[in-house]
Amino acid sequence: MTLLDRRNHHLFQPLLYQVATGGLSPANIASPLRTILKRQKNARVLFAEATDIDVANRRVVLSDGEVSYDTLIVATGAHQHYFGHDEWERVAPGLKTIEDATRIRRRVLVAFEAAERESDPDELRAWLTFVIIGGGPTGVELAGALAEIAHETFKRDFRSINPAEAQILLLQRPDRILPTYPPTLSAKAEASLARLGVTVRTGGVVTDVRPHFVSVRFGERDESIYSHTVLWTAGVQASPLGRNLATAIGAEADRAGRVVVEADLSLPDHSEIFVIGDLASFSHQTGALCRALQRWRCSRGDTWGIS
Numbered sequence: 001m002t003l004l005d006r007r008n009h010h011l012f013q014p015l016l017y018q019v020a021t022g023g024l025s026p027a028n029i030a031s032p033l034r035t036i037l038k039r040q041k042n043a044r045v046l047f048a049e050a051t052d053i054d055v056a057n058r059r060v061v062l063s064d065g066e067v068s069y070d071t072l073i074v075a076t077g078a079h080q081h082y083f084g085h086d087e088w089e090r091v092a093p094g095l096k097t098i099e100d101a102t103r104i105r106r107r108v109l110v111a112f113e114a115a116e117r118e119s120d121p122d123e124l125r126a127w128l129t130f131v132i133i134g135g136g137p138t139g140v141e142l143a144g145a146l147a148e149i150a151h152e153t154f155k156r157d158f159r160s161i162n163p164a165e166a167q168i169l170l171l172q173r174p175d176r177i178l179p180t181y182p183p184t185l186s187a188k189a190e191a192s193l194a195r196l197g198v199t200v201r202t203g204g205v206v207t208d209v210r211p212h213f214v215s216v217r218f219g220e221r222d223e224s225i226y227s228h229t230v231l232w233t234a235g236v237q238a239s240p241l242g243r244n245l246a247t248a249i250g251a252e253a254d255r256a257g258r259v260v261v262e263a264d265l266s267l268p269d270h271s272e273i274f275v276i277g278d279l280a281s282f283s284h285q286t287g288a289l290c291r292a293l294q295r296w297r298c299s300r301g302d303t304w305g306i307s
């Protein structure tokens, strides 16, 4: 068995928000693949980037070579999606990798430090305004964790500013946060965030993201929100390898680029290839897409499980 990855570590993404807000260090949520598999004598780990799959010749094409296979499992996951505005990525980092989390942590800490030294009231407000774009599970977690550090962790750490006066704004285009969950859970989550000091604003379309402000259209009205710290949790796109693979074998990929798989996760007419995890579009049990946060429900088919 060969495990190929362009990173040398496994990452537990559900706790990335804790690294992004200083609660955990990167080593707490990432482990070297070689360490994980060191007792698995029939497994080898290759540090390599897959660029394509040569289905006809049963080879994975790498950026610097190739590896042949009898059975292939593709699990290259998903990355942030900026809906055609890749330039926003520099200004508003997403939260998918350790590098993203440490980048966000640096921005958040620098914002409080800059606020401590700021005398201009408008600039001070911009340093203490944190905008999170996207009210799915990641945005909700991140907003809650930011509110906790502003209200609790930093409570006694500054002299010129009161960190609790930080404004944490969660912008969500649909009319409720956590739209893939039942409305009652969205309402409970919004109430919890309000208790933590997070302001949720729904129904706004983000039209521009610049280093010092975000433009949002609410109905007919355009609004600029001044902030030096904007974070992006609004969308994901499957790894491009999925679409390449689907095109090569004439399989279907959904709008987010996930490969539509058979009930056993194999690909149509290719029982030697399986696609799993975030790269797979699987809807055989409930008729609806089985998302990561709903896996428990997909497997039991009867109840909502939130991890």
Ligand SMILES: Cc1cc2nc3c(=O)[nH]c(=O)nc-3n(C[C@H](O)[C@H](O)[C@H](O)COP(=O)(O)OP(=O)(O)OC[C@H]3O[C@@H](n4cnc5c(N)ncnc54)[C@H](O)[C@@H]3O)c2cc1C
Pocket (backbone or CB within 6 Å): 004, 005, 006, 007, 009, 010, 011, 012, 013, 014, 015, 016, 017, 048, 049, 050, 051, 075, 076, 077, 078, 095, 096, 137, 138, 239, 241, 276, 277, 278, 279, 292, 293, 294, 295, 307
């Ligand atoms: C902030 C955050 C919080 C989350 N919280 C939860 C939660 O609470 N509960 C839950 O169930 N899910 C949660 N998820 C989702 C969960 O983490 C994902 O569903 C899960 O990681 C998907 O696993 P995967 O193996 O499909 O993809 P990934 O974990 O993304 O792994 C993909 C791997 O493929 C490698 N790779 C990608 N492209 C290539 C290439 N071309 N060549 C070689 N290697 C490549 C990457 O380096 C990576 O190691 C969360 C996700 C995030 C980002």
